[in-house]
Amino acid sequence: MSTEVRAARVAAPKGGGRRKLSLPVVLLIIAGALALVSLVRIISGANDVTSVGQVRGALELAVPIGLAGLGGLWAERAGVVNIGLEGMMILGTWFGAWAGFQWGPWMGVLFGIIGGCLGGLLHAVITVTFGVNHIVSGVAINILAVGVTRYLSNFTFAEEPGGSSKQSPRLEGIDKITVPGLSDWMYDLQQHHWFFVSDLAGIIGGLVTRLSLLTVVALLLVPVTWWVLWRTSFGLRLRSCGESPVAAETLGVNVYKYKYIAVTISGGLAGLGGAFLSLVATSIYQEGQTGGRGYIGLAAMIFGNWMPGGMALGAGLFGFTDSLKLRGGADNVHAMLLLLAILLVIVVFWQLYRKKYVAALISAVISGLLFTWYFLTDQVPSQFVDAAPYVTTLLVLALSAQRLRMPKADGVPYRKGEGK
Amino acid sequence: MKKFDKDRLILGFAGPVLALVVAFALSTLVLLISNRDPFELYRLLFEQVSYSDVQVLIINQAGAYYLAALAVAVGFRMNLFNIGVDGQYRLAAMVAALVGASVTLPGPLQIALIVVVAMLVGAFWAGIAGILKTTRGVSEVVATIMLNSISTSLIAWLILPKNFGEQAAGSNNLTTGDIPEAGWFPGLSLSAEAGEIYGFTFVAAGCGLVYWLVLNRTRFGFDLRATGASESAAQASGVDAKKMILTSMLISGAIAGLVGMPTLLGDTHTYSLDFPVGLGFTGITIALLGRNHPVGIALSALLIAFLDKASSPLDQFGFEKEIATIMQGLIVISVVVSYELVRRYGTRRQQQKVGEELAAGHALTTEKEAAL
Numbered sequence: 033m034s035t036e037v038r039a040a041r042v043a044a045p046k047g048g049g050r051r052k053l054s055l056p057v058v059l060l061i062i063a064g065a066l067a068l069v070s071l072v073r074i075i076s077g078a079n080d081v082t083s084v085g086q087v088r089g090a091l092e093l094a095v096p097i098g099l100a101g102l103g104g105l106w107a108e109r110a111g112v113v114n115i116g117l118e119g120m121m122i123l124g125t126w127f128g129a130w131a132g133f134q135w136g137p138w139m140g141v142l143f144g145i146i147g148g149c150l151g152g153l154l155h156a157v158i159t160v161t162f163g164v165n166h167i168v169s170g171v172a173i174n175i176l177a178v179g180v181t182r183y184l185s186n187f188t189f190a191e192e193p194g195g196s197s198k199q200s201p202r203l204e205g206i207d208k209i210t211v212p213g214l215s216d217w218m219y220d221l222q223q224h225h226w227f228f229v230s231d232l233a234g235i236i237g238g239l240v241t242r243l244s245l246l247t248v249v250a251l252l253l254v255p256v257t258w259w260v261l262w263r264t265s266f267g268l269r270l271r272s273c274g275e276s277p278v279a280a281e282t283l284g285v286n287v288y289k290y291k292y293i294a295v296t297i298s299g300g301l302a303g304l305g306g307a308f309l310s311l312v313a314t315s316i317y318q319e320g321q322t323g324g325r326g327y328i329g330l331a332a333m334i335f336g337n338w339m340p341g342g343m344a345l346g347a348g349l350f351g352f353t354d355s356l357k358l359r360g361g362a363d364n365v366h367a368m369l370l371l372l373a374i375l376l377v378i379v380v381f382w383q384l385y386r387k388k389y390v391a392a393l394i395s396a397v398i399s400g401l402l403f404t405w406y407f408l409t410d411q412v413p414s415q416f417v418d419a420a421p422y423v424t425t426l427l428v429l430a431l432s433a434q435r436l437r438m439p440k441a442d443g444v445p446y447r448k449g450e451g452k
Numbered sequence: 453m454k455k456f457d458k459d460r461l462i463l464g465f466a467g468p469v470l471a472l473v474v475a476f477a478l479s480t481l482v483l484l485i486s487n488r489d490p491f492e493l494y495r496l497l498f499e500q501v502s503y504s505d506v507q508v509l510i511i512n513q514a515g516a517y518y519l520a521a522l523a524v525a526v527g528f529r530m531n532l533f534n535i536g537v538d539g540q541y542r543l544a545a546m547v548a549a550l551v552g553a554s555v556t557l558p559g560p561l562q563i564a565l566i567v568v569v570a571m572l573v574g575a576f577w578a579g580i581a582g583i584l585k586t587t588r589g590v591s592e593v594v595a596t597i598m599l600n601s602i603s604t605s606l607i608a609w610l611i612l613p614k615n616f617g618e619q620a621a622g623s624n625n626l627t628t629g630d631i632p633e634a635g636w637f638p639g640l641s642l643s644a645e646a647g648e649i650y651g652f653t654f655v656a657a658g659c660g661l662v663y664w665l666v667l668n669r670t671r672f673g674f675d676l677r678a679t680g681a682s683e684s685a686a687q688a689s690g691v692d693a694k695k696m697i698l699t700s701m702l703i704s705g706a707i708a709g710l711v712g713m714p715t716l717l718g719d720t721h722t723y724s725l726d727f728p729v730g731l732g733f734t735g736i737t738i739a740l741l742g743r744n745h746p747v748g749i750a751l752s753a754l755l756i757a758f759l760d761k762a763s764s765p766l767d768q769f770g771f772e773k774e775i776a777t778i779m780q781g782l783i784v785i786s787v788v789v790s791y792e793l794v795r796r797y798g799t800r801r802q803q804q805k806v807g808e809e810l811a812a813g814h815a816l817t818t819e820k821e822a823a824l
């Protein structure tokens with residue numbers, strides 16, 4: 033292929049593809065969404081939807097999911113599907129609690145990461161060196177992690193006072209920071225329940241009140257991941273292993289090395305997520321504590337189109353719906369019905385504008401049903417509240433999945449020398 | 453050609469043997485590190501198998517595992533990953549139990565109704581993921597994970613006494629009411645103390661046969677495997693890939709619907725809050741171990757069921773029964789790795805052989821040429 037043709041091919045999507053959202057547009061969308069939420073809050077009177085506690089809870093619940101999602105992102109960007117995130121998280125919870133119990137919380141964090149890295153390394157050995165199907169290896173790691181942690185608990189936590197073979201003794205927490213002044217001011221402002229202002233105050237307040245240092249670290253990891261993967265030559269090489277390992281090899285990239293690094297880091301991030309669960313979120317290790325968050329993290333990553341920002345948005349959505357349900361959810365989720373119904377009305381207009389009449393009709397019918405449900409009832413059964421985050425994910429994916437693009441060689445086994 | 457077949461046979465056995473040796477060695481190592489006598493443990497495990505009641509437990513468990521693994525395997529043959537077998541079978545068992553408890557039909561019809569309802573519900577639940585994949589391009593992995601969680605909530609809501617459930621007096625457990633005796637699937641009783649093998653276990657074995665026949669002896673099975681091997685190639689030869697995805701998702705779900713049947717029809721006769729969970733995930737392991745082959749799956753289902761059931765009394769003898777889970781993980785890893793190693797060795801050997809033959813052939817011709 034001549035150089036001109038190749039250049040033309042690369043250039044083509046730029047003109048014909050979707051416009052990239054600029055920062056002002058993004059801010060405008062966020063402001064619009066917040067105004068809508070605020071409107072719904074005032075109509076429904078569910079003032080807890082954007083309270084300081086709600087936002088804080090959402091953040092705390094989003095962090096482990098987000099860390100698992102980041103882990104998935106690292107691995108899949110290098111072309112390795114990591115369904116073993118759940119197992120690596122389990123290792124993180126156990127090792128974090130074990131070291132945290134003996135040497136304090138920060139050693140716990142370190143050991144949580146190490147535990148996860150070990151899981152990641154095993155995944156790398158099986159998938160990269162031995163070329164086994166990635167999903168098979170991930171499933172095996174999930175089983176092994178459950179077995180190992182349960183087995184080890186018998187020899188460690190079971191012998192400590194206050195611990196048992198299923199849970200650790202109480203653990204020392206990590207320092208939490210509150211920005212003095214600002215936090216109280218935001219809290220007061222939020223209490224007035226003014227349109228928009230109180231909601232904004234609730235969100236800012238949630239971000240500056242009793243914020244665990246580990247949460248700050250986790251939040252920083254999102255831009256750091258973006259910078260490393262998209263702005264350094266290391267990141268470019270790593271991503272090239274996920275897009276076309278053969279081409280990368282031809283250019284002299286040691287594909288195995290990059291895959292090993294990526295999958296090990298992936299495990300470390302999932303392990304950190306696990307350590308967060310046992311050290312910050314609950315201050316105790318319990319069997320089955322991860323509760324499928326590794327899988328949810330994977331979903332958040334796909335939701336975010338294999339990009340850190342989108343992944344963080346997905347994790348935030350999960351965290352928010354989770355926290356809605358924890359904080360006396362029936363009323364809050366009832367208000368969310370209204371929000372969803374209004375959003376669907378917007379979708380209807382958008383689809384009419386795009387001349388997609390069938391889709392518009394379907395959206396209108398669903399929206400009408402939601403309005404009816406909202407006005408005929410006062411509460412949503414708590415079981416439906418539990419399901420809300422999962423239904424939301426399905427809906428969002430159904431609406432947006434066709435725009436997603438995963439790394440081209442994701443999950444494809446690769447052997448050294450294939451390019452020759 | 454014959455010689456090649458002998459090689460393949462040896463290599464075919466080398467995989468599992470290597471895997472078992474490695475898994476055995478690693479488990480022994482774990483036990484030695486944790487200061488437990490490995491051989492005493494292995495002796496205890498095998499001693500358990502000699503008890504007839506444990507044998508029956510293993511076989512009954514293996515039956516359910518077998519169905520779960522078949523459901524997963526249908527997807528795998530199509531390159532679809534149905535993680536949602538777990539949610540599908542629980543929802544199916546629950547709805548089937550409800551229908552079974554509220555309808556009274558003569559014997560076999562009652563059973564047939566329950567089974568058909570279970571298959572339909574399982575297919576419906578998997579079909580949601582199938583439709584999302586074919587029309588909206590949603591990854592079936594994520595969709596089925598979400599559907600698992602949604603089915604948990606849905607069951608919790610349906611089983612409330614104010615909806616369809618019942619609460620037995622003096623107990624916290626919620627049930628769906630008892631299925632009348634006409635809907636009980638007769639089992640095979642070995643002896644009074646051993647208990648009985650669920651009749652549905654034999655149906656499960658039959659499903660394995662049907663699975664093999666459909667996949668290997670029908671046009672549909674060929675299309676399915678072809679689409680799994682290469683979607684674009686299958687499409688080029690006239691297979692409607694989208695239709696295949698939806699159909700195999702529906703079939704996978706229908707089989708998943710059967711997973712709860714051995715327990716429901718043979719033992720509990722009602723769906724309650726303590727109905728066995730997690731079989732779908734074990735099914736994934738078993739399908740992988742058995743390499744999607746009906747006989748392989750049967751053997752692995754028995755192996756995993758053996759480790760599950762034979763390990764439960766280990767606590768009484770000073771061992772941690774969690775070692776069985778570690779052993780399951782180690783077995784899966786060593787099986788897949790050793791299969792891959794043996795496959796690579798086989799390919800290399802074949803290449804070498806062909807190379808040698810070619811070189812020899814080449815030498816012959818040059819001699820001939822030299823003679824000319």
